[in-house]
Amino acid sequence: MWSRRVIGIAAACAALCGSGGVEAAAWRDGAHVYEKVCRYCHEAGVGPVIRGRNLPVEYVQRVVRFGNRAMPAFRPSEIDDASLADVARLISSGTPLAKE
Amino acid sequence: MKEQRKVLPKGIGAADFDKAVRELRAIVGDEYVLIDDEKLAPYRKIMMPVPDEQHALSASVMPDGVEEIQRVMKVANKYRIPVYPVSTGKNLGYGSAAPVQRGQIVMDLRRMNRIIEVDAELCTALVEPGVTYQQLYDYLQEHKLPLWFSCPAPSAIAGPVGNMVDRGVGYTPYGEHFLFSCGMEVVLADGQVLRTGMGAMENSNTWQVFKWGYGPTLDGIFTQSNFGVVTKMGMWLMPAPPDFRPFCIQYPNETDITKIVEALRPLRIAMVIPNAVVIAHTLWEAPCKPVKRADYVTGPGAISDEAVKKIQADHDIGAWNVYAGLYGTKETNDANWKIIEAVAAGTGGKIITQEASKGSKALEYRFDLMKGKPNLGEFGLYNWRGGGGSIWFAPVSQAKGSETLKQMRMAKTILAKYGFDYVGEFIVGWRDMHHVIDLLYDRSNPEQMEKAYACYDELLHTFAKEGYGMYRANTAFAEKVAATYGPVKRDVEKRLKKALDPNNIIAPGRCGISL
Numbered sequence: 001m002w003s004r005r006v007i008g009i010a011a012a013c014a015a016l017c018g019s020g021g022v023e024a025a026a027w028r029d030g031a032h033v034y035e036k037v038c039r040y041c042h043e044a045g046v047g048p049v050i051r052g053r054n055l056p057v058e059y060v061q062r063v064v065r066f067g068n069r070a071m072p073a074f075r076p077s078e079i080d081d082a083s084l085a086d087v088a089r090l091i092s093s094g095t096p097l098a099k100e
Numbered sequence: 101m102k103e104q105r106k107v108l109p110k111g112i113g114a115a116d117f118d119k120a121v122r123e124l125r126a127i128v129g130d131e132y133v134l135i136d137d138e139k140l141a142p143y144r145k146i147m148m149p150v151p152d153e154q155h156a157l158s159a160s161v162m163p164d165g166v167e168e169i170q171r172v173m174k175v176a177n178k179y180r181i182p183v184y185p186v187s188t189g190k191n192l193g194y195g196s197a198a199p200v201q202r203g204q205i206v207m208d209l210r211r212m213n214r215i216i217e218v219d220a221e222l223c224t225a226l227v228e229p230g231v232t233y234q235q236l237y238d239y240l241q242e243h244k245l246p247l248w249f250s251c252p253a254p255s256a257i258a259g260p261v262g263n264m265v266d267r268g269v270g271y272t273p274y275g276e277h278f279l280f281s282c283g284m285e286v287v288l289a290d291g292q293v294l295r296t297g298m299g300a301m302e303n304s305n306t307w308q309v310f311k312w313g314y315g316p317t318l319d320g321i322f323t324q325s326n327f328g329v330v331t332k333m334g335m336w337l338m339p340a341p342p343d344f345r346p347f348c349i350q351y352p353n354e355t356d357i358t359k360i361v362e363a364l365r366p367l368r369i370a371m372v373i374p375n376a377v378v379i380a381h382t383l384w385e386a387p388c389k390p391v392k393r394a395d396y397v398t399g400p401g402a403i404s405d406e407a408v409k410k411i412q413a414d415h416d417i418g419a420w421n422v423y424a425g426l427y428g429t430k431e432t433n434d435a436n437w438k439i440i441e442a443v444a445a446g447t448g449g450k451i452i453t454q455e456a457s458k459g460s461k462a463l464e465y466r467f468d469l470m471k472g473k474p475n476l477g478e479f480g481l482y483n484w485r486g487g488g489g490s491i492w493f494a495p496v497s498q499a500k501g502s503e504t505l506k507q508m509r510m511a512k513t514i515l516a517k518y519g520f521d522y523v524g525e526f527i528v529g530w531r532d533m534h535h536v537i538d539l540l541y542d543r544s545n546p547e548q549m550e551k552a553y554a555c556y557d558e559l560l561h562t563f564a565k566e567g568y569g570m571y572r573a574n575t576a577f578a579e580k581v582a583a584t585y586g587p588v589k590r591d592v593e594k595r596l597k598k599a600l601d602p603n604n605i606i607a608p609g610r611c612g613i614s615l
Contacts, residue, residue, distance in 0.1 A: 025213050025214075025215075025231075025235055036234055036238075036256065037256065037257060040256050040474075040475055040476035040477075041476050041479055044461070044475075044476070044477065045390055045461060045480070046476060046477070046479045046480050046482075046483070047479075065141055065142050066141045066142070066145065067142070067145040067488075068488075069482075069486065069487055069488035069543070069544070070147070070479070070482030070483070070486075070487075070488040070490070071488075072145065072190060072192060072196070072257070073141065073142035073143075073144075073145035073196075074142055075142040075143060075160075075189060075197065075208060075210065076134075076139075076142075077162050077208045077210035077211050077230070078188070078189070078210050078257075
C-alpha cells in the first residue's frame with residue numbers, strides 16, 4: 001500500500017495540520033508567503049513594488065482577497081488569515097525579510 | 101456579525117440551503133464553510149468577459165481528506181445541490197476558481213496539499229490536489245532529489261492535479277501533462293472511491309508505474325469532465341539531465357512560421373528536440389520584456405503591423421521566437437547542437453544561447469520553465485492592455501507550416517475586427533500544436549467586455565467551420581465549445597453522467613456536460 005511507503009514532507013513546511021499519516025504543508029510566517037508568492041510578481045517588474053510604500057495593512061489584505069485588475073485573488077485555503085495578516089504587516093512596515 | 105448570503109443554488113429554498121450548510125459544517129468544521137458574500141470574494145474573481153454574477157457561487161466548502169469528501173457528496177445528493185471542485189483554483193483566463201454555473205458550491209481542495217510519495221528510483225510522485233508546483237519544487241530541492249517536472253506558466257501558484265485534470269501543458273520533455281500522469285484516485289458522486297489503473301488492485305505497488313491496468317482505461321474520463329472528484333494523482337518525474345542547453349531562435353518575418361514549423365517538426369518527432377517547443381509571436385514577448393503598449397499605440401483599434409515591426413527593432417525581439425532545449429549529456433548535446441545550428445542557419449534564424457540571454461526577463465523565465473523551475477514571469481502579458489481581462493483562445497493545429505500560417509492569419513483578422521491584438525504562440529506537441537492566443541482586454545471597460553465576448557464567439561465558430569477545435573476552454577464558453585464537437589460525443593458524455601452522477605451534483609455544465 002502506498003501509505004506504508006510515505007516519505008513525508010519537507011521540514012521547511014513543518015507547521016503541520018495533517019491527517020492520515022502525511023502532513024499537509026502550511027506557511028511558516030508572512031515572510032514565507034512573500035518569498036513563495038508575492039515576490040514573483042512584485043519584485044520582478046510584473047506587479048508594482050509594494051514594500052516600503054507604507055501601504056496600509058488592511059489595504060494589502062483586501063487586495064489579496066479581492067484581487068485587483070489582473071492580480072489574482074487568494075483564498076483563505078491558500079493563504080490563511082494569520083499568514084496574510086503577517087505578510088501584510090511586513091509589506092506595510094518594510095521590515096527586512098529573513099533573506100536580506 | 102450576521103453572514104450575508106446572496107446566491108442560492110438553482111431550485112433550492114433558503115431553508116434547505118441553510119440545513120445543507122449546517123450539515124457541511126458538521127463535516128468539515130465551521131471555519132471551512134464560507135457563505136458570507138465578502139468572504140467569498142476570492143472565488144468570484146474572474147478574467148472572462150461576462151458579469152461576475154454569472155459565475156457567482158453559493159458557498160465554499162473546504163474538505164480535508166477523502167472521507168470528508170465522501171460525506172460532502174452525501175449532503176449534495178440529499179439536497180440536490182451542485183458542487184464545483186477546484187484544486188489550486190488558478191485556472192486563470194479559463195474560469196479561475198469560480199463555478200461554471202451560478203449557484204454552485206465550490207468544493208475547494210486546496211487544503212489537501214500532501215506530497216504523499218516521491219520515489220526517487222522510479223522517478224514518480226503521488227500528490228493531492230492542493231499541492232502547488234512550487235511546493236513540489238521545494239520538496240525536491242530540500243531532499244536533494246535530482247528530479248524535474250513540467251509545469252505551466254503560472255507554476256508558482258498553480259498545481260499538478262488541477263492542471264492535468266484540465267489537460268494543461270508545460271515546457272519540458274514531459275510537457276503533455278496528462279500523458280505523464282499515472283494513476284488517479286477519484287471520489288464518485290455516490291461516495292465510492294475509485295483508483296484507476298493498477299491502483300484498483302489491493303496491495304499493488306505498480307499504481308504509479310503502469311498506466312493501463314486491466315480492461316478499459318478510465319483516467320481520461322475524469323479529465324475535462326464532471327464524473328468524479330480527483331483526490332490523488334500519480335505523475336512521472338524526469339531525471340535532471342547532466343547537461344541542459346536551452347536556446348531561443350529569433351526570426352524576422354511573420355511568414356517565417358511556415359519554414360520554422362517545417363524545419364522543427366522532424367526534430368521534434370524524432371526527439372532530437374525532446375521538449376514542447378514554443379513559437380512565440382512578438383507581442384507575447386514584448387510585455388514580458390517589458391514593453392509598454394502605450395508607447396506604440398494611441399487610440400482605439402488593434403496595433404498596426406508597422407508598430408509591431410518597430411517593437412521588434414527597438415527591443416531585439418523576433419517576429420517569431422522559438423524556445424526549445426537539449427536535454428542529455430555534454431556529448432549528446434554537443435552533437436545535437438550542430439543540428440540546431442544548421443537548422444537556424446538554413447532558415448535564417450538567430451540563435452540566442454543561455455549565456456547570451458542574461459538580463460532578458462522574457463528569455464530567463466522561458467529558460468526556467470523549460471527545466472520546470474516555477475515563476476510567474478509570463479504574467480507580464482497582463483500589463484499589455486491592463487484592466488485584468490484575459491481569455492485563452494486555444495485551437496489545435498497540425499504541426500504543418502501552412503496550417504499554422506493559416507490559423508495565425510484567421511485569428512489576427514478576427515481579433516483586429518474587434519480592436520484586439522494578436523498575442524499568440526504555438527506550443528508544439530509531437531505532431532500537433534496548441535495554438536494559444538491570449539485575448540487581452542480591459543475588464544473595467546464595458547465596451548471592451550462586450551467586444552471580447554463577441555470576438556471569442558466569432559473566433560470559436562469561424563475556426564470550428566474550418567474543422568479546428570479547442571484543446572481547452574473557459575467556463576463561460578463551455579457549452580458553445582462542447583457543441584462544436586458534435587452530438588454523438590455529447591450524447592455519450594450525457595449517458596456517462598447519468599450513470600455516474602444521476603443527481604447531476606458534480607459541476608453540472610463543466611465542459612458542457614449536464615443532465
